[in-house]
Amino acid sequence: MNPDALQQLLNAIATGEISPDTALETLKHLNFEPVADFAKVDHHRHLRTGFPEVIWGPGKTPEQIIQIMTTMARHSPVVMATRIEPAIAEQLEAEISSLIYYPTARICVLQTGELPSQGTGVVSILTAGTADLPVAEEAAITAQFCGFQTQRLWDVGVAGIHRLLSHRDLLSKADVIIVVAGMEGALPSVVAGMVDCPVIGVPTSVGYGTSFGGVAPLLTMLNSCATGIGVVNIDNGFGAAILAGQIIRTARRISSR
Incomplete structure (x- = not known):
């Protein structure tokens, strides 16, 4: 209820x-x-x-x-x-x-009714590649139906870093960023080095044999030298969206005191 x-x-x-x-x-x-x-x-x-x-x-x-x-x-x-x-x-x-x-x-x-309104605050979701879309869309749809505003930025991985750098303005305005990446999982570290908001890394099971079903990007994200990164489990777009929502709601509660 x-x-x-x-x-x-x-x-x-x-x-x-x-x-x-x-x-x-x-x-x-x-x-x-x-x-x-x-x-x-x-x-x-x-x-x-x-x-x-x-x-x-x-x-x-x-x-x-x-x-x-x-x-x-x-x-x-x-x-x-x-x-x-x-x-x-x-x-x-x-x-x-x-x-x-x-x-x-x-x-x-x-x-069956109106979506709950979570007020201000935007959850931004990025993917390293197109193959990461299922996990990223899980995060985006979850955040949307929990009442948060979302924005999507797909296929901006480190193999073509200029694709990410061309969106500096979008990144600078983000409140919480979910970064979904497979292969070596380097994108969250790059993003966290560019922004002043929390970054949630989501490793995906996308990659060649030694990716070990997502374990390789998981370890990369956990070992990131960039600060301000939290990491959820492999392919857990849903969990990332809920964490992003809790961060926004906590910030709003603190600011209202």
Whole structure:
């Protein structure tokens, strides 16, 4: 349950629009709600962390994802499911008519209300190459549906550094930058040496044999001599977007004191 919905419920009780018994039925699953015998939906997560629970698609059947999404949609204006392959998305769309699928990001979104507004602050997402787009789009779509403004800058890797340098103005205005890179993973270090905002490095599993499925760029980012870099796990565009959002929200909270 998001804070606005909870406030509306409490107001409705106070004004007598709904009875305490009806409110009890709504609130009894405030912490979590069982879905059949295979899931427990965490409705309280938005109240604790500022972001609702998101469904991890792999390992779940289409039927399970459908039941979880419809359960969550009764309490949240936006429900997301990540890492959904096209064949699975087709089955979900056949059962949930208002579902939107973003194939590059492999994200399904069920939106039943207005997006939450996170105010000012822009999450900028960069990729080293075109092959990094699936992870970058996962970050971009996640940030977008969490209510943040986003801007994209694709294919500006170090093999053609002039492509990055031609966008100095965009980089200088960024609030938080997510840098998605495979191969040797050098791009976050270069970007962090040019900007005065936090940089989140996302290593991808793109690369030749000795990239070890993304371990090589992961180690490069962790060993960066540039300061101000945080690194998430391999291919974790979703985690990078949530971290970027928390940075922006924390900065805004501090500035309002």
